[in-house]
Amino acid sequence: MLELLFLLLPVAAAYGWFMGRNSVKHQELKDRTNITKNLSSGLNFLLTDQEDKAIEQLLHLLDIEAATIDTYLALANLFRRRGDWDKAIRIHEKLHQLKLPKVQAQQIQYELAKDYQSAGLYDRAEKLLVPLIRQEVLRELALKHLVALYISTHEWGKALQLRDAVEQTSSGSLRLALANIGCEQQQQAEPEQARAVYQQLVASYPKAIRPRFELARVALAQQKPAQAFSLYKAILLEKPQWSADILPLAKQCQLPDEDWYQLLSQLSHKHNNISAHIELACWLLEQGSDKAAEQLLLEKLQQQPNIRLFKALLEQRKQGSKAAAEVLDSVTELVANYLNKKVLYSCRNCGFKTRQHYWLCPSCQQWETVEPISGIDGR
Template sequence: MIQIETGWLLLIPIFFGLGWLASRWDLRLEARQDERERLKQQRSTFKGLNLLLNEQPDQAIETLVKVAQLDPETVDLHFSLGNLFRRRGETERAIRVHQHLANREDLKPRDRDHAAYELGRDFLRAGLLDRAEASLNQVGAGKYAIPAKESLLEMYQVEKDWKKAIIAANELQGLQDKSHQLEIAQFYCEIAQEALRRADFPEAEGAIHHALSAIPNHARALILQGDFYLANERPQQAIDVWAIVARENPAYMHLVADRWMAAHHAVNQVNLGLDQLLALLKTQAIGELLDIVHKHMMQIRGAQAAEVMLVDVMQHSPTLSALSKLAETRLALAEVTGPETRVADLKSTLGLLKQRTTALARYTCGNCGFRARRFYWQCPGCNHWEAYSPRRTEGAVPSGPSM
C-alpha cells in the first residue's frame, strides 16, 4: 500500500488556495478590461453624438462605425447607423447595415420586425420597389406593423397600383382607429377612370359602385358615374346623377359643366341646362364655372346676354376674372357696332387683365400650400387626397411651390 507523507497532504489546500487566488485575479483583470472597453465605447459614442450635434456627419459616422465594430451586438447602434446612412443618401450602406440585422438569428421578434421595416424603407429610398414590398410584408403584428402598412400604401400610390392600395388601406383600418374610406373611394375612382379610358364599362361600373359604397354621394364618383352613362348614350341618367353633384357639391360643377351641356344638348334641353348653370353662378361665380358658362352663353344666347350676365356677377361676386370676361364680351360687341377707338381701348384693357389673371394663383393645397393652375384630386406636392379646394382663388401669389 502506497504511503503518502503528511507534508504533501498539507500542500493540497495551499495549491487550492493559490488556484482560487489566480482565478479571482483573472476575473478582476477581465472585469477591468471590460470596463476599459465599455468606457472606450462610451467615449466614442459621446464623441459621435457630439460630432452629429456640431453638424459633422462624416466624422460622426466614422466614429460610430468604430463603436459598432468593437461590439457587434449593439443592435440599437446599428439601427442608428443605418438610419444615418439613409438620411445621408448612402442607401447601399444603409441596406448592408439593416440586412445584417435582418439576417441575425439571435434578434428578438420586435427587433427583427424593426430591421425588416427599416430595410423596406432603404429599398424605397433606392427605388427598389419590389424588394421594398417584400421586406415590408415581412413585418409582423407589432409596433412596426402600422408604419410598414403606411409605407406600403404610399408605395402603391406611387406605382398607381390601386388594387393593392385598397387592400393596404383596408388592412390599416383594421390596425388603427382611423378611417381610410376617403382614400379607398379615390382609389376606386382611379380604377374607374382608367377603365372608362379603355372603354371597359363593366369594370368602370363596378369600381364606381364600390367608391359610392365607401362614401355615399362622393363628388368624384358621381361625376364618373355620369361619364359612364354619357359614354353608354344614356344622357338623361348622366344629367340626373350630375344634378346630385349640383345639389350636394356645387363647387365641383366646373369639372363637369361642359359635359353637362353636352348631355342637355343630346336630350334637346340646352336652354334648361344653361339656366341651371346660371343659377349656380349666384354662389359659384368665383372659378372656372364662370368661364364655362360664359362660353356657352356666348354660343347659345349671344354677347348681349353674356354682358348682362357678367354685369350681374360683378355686382355679387366681383373678381378680376369676371372683369376680364366682361371686357372680352364688350370687345366682341364693339367689334360689331362700336368705333375703332373703343375697340382699341378694350383690347388694351383686356390684355392687361389677362396678363394679371394669368399670373394669379389658381388652386392651392390646404395641406402643403402647393399651387396649380388646374384642379387635382390628389396634390402633386404632398400626395394628399382632396386637399385642393375646388374654388379657384385670386389675389397675391403666396410663396411656395407651384406648377
C-alpha cells in the first residue's frame, strides 16, 4: 500500500502543475479582459469629449500594462499640440515614473521637459534638459530647447556656458544662436569691452552676420571709418540683400569716391541689388552725370521691374523737367503711399513678414532669418 502512495506522487504533482497553469492562464485572460475593458472605456470617454475621465482611465492602465508606451506618447503629444499642456504633463509624468529601458526613459524625460517649457515651467524644464546634453542621441535637441529657454528668460550667461556642448554637435543654428546671444549680452557694455567681445565672436562664428555688424557699428562710433567700411563691405558682398540697411551706414564712413563707386558698381551690376542701383544713380547725379543716372535707372527697370526703381526714375525725371513736375509729383506721392504700406522684411524660415527688422524671428525663434524682401516691392 505504501508503494502505491509513492507511485501516486508524480500523478499528484502533474495534476497540481496542470491546475496551476490553468489558473495562471485564467488570471492572464482575466487581466487582459480588464485591460481591454478599461482601454475601451477610456477611448469612449475621449470620443465623448470627457477628456479628464479618459486620462484617469488610461493612466490607470499604466499600473497594469506598460507595453503600449508609444500609444501614450502619441496621446500626450496630441494634447501638447492642442495646447492642453496640463494633460500632456500628467501622462508624461506617469510614464516618467515607470521603470523603462534607458533610451525610452530619456525620450520620455525629453518629452516631459518640452511640456514644462511649453507651459512656462522653465525651472522644471531646465532641470530635465541639462542631464540630457550629456547623452549623444538627444544632445542637440536638448541644447536647442535649453538655448530657447535661456533666450526666453534673457539668461545670456547660462546660454553661453553651453558653448562646449554645442561644439560637440554639427548644428549651424546653435552656433548662430550663440553668436547672437553674445551680441545681446554686450548691448549695455562699454564700447571698448564690447569691441573685444565682438572681435572674438567674429573669429569664433565667421558665418554669423551680427557680430560683424555690431563691430562695424562700434568702429564707426569710435571714429574708425576704414575699419567700419571694411566690415560693411564684407557683409554686403556676402549678403547683398542687406544693401538697403547697410549702404546708408557705409556711406557715413566718408571714404574716397572711387571706393564708394566700386562697391556700388559691384552690388549693382554683379548682384542686381535695387538699393545699389538707386544709390549708384544718386552718385552719378552728384557727379553731374544726369543722363547717365537716368539711363542706368531706365535700363535696370527694364531688366528688373521694381516699384522702388520706378519711383527713383520718376524723381529723376521730375528734376529734369519743370513742366512735368506737377504731374510727376502726384504720381510719385501715390507710389510712395503704396510703398509705405508694404512689408520690408520676411523670415526665410517661416515666412513671417514685418516692416521692422528683428535679429530673432518673433514667429519661429530663429536667428538671422529675417531679411529684406525681394521682388517687385523689394529693396
